[in-house]
Amino acid sequence: MSDEAGSSARKESVHYEHWCEHPGCKKWGSFGFAESKAEPRWFCMGHRPEWKLKHA
Ligand SMILES: [Zn+2]
Numbered sequence: 001m002s003d004e005a006g007s008s009a010r011k012e013s014v015h016y017e018h019w020c021e022h023p024g025c026k027k028w029g030s031f032g033f034a035e036s037k038a039e040p041r042w043f044c045m046g047h048r049p050e051w052k053l054k055h056a
Helices: 002-012
Strands: 031-033 041-043
Touching: none
Parallel strands: none
Antiparallel strands: 031 041
């Protein structure tokens, strides 16, 4: 159950400030996207990429 370990680790950093990663954008990153083992990336509503469900 690697999902459980990942979610627990994510909760510890929930108060970490994350802003939209789009170049030049200063908005709050409300949407976090994590690609497999990569660090989660954050984007505002306007710049969020299309969510892809890879683990069906
Ligand atoms: Zn943005």
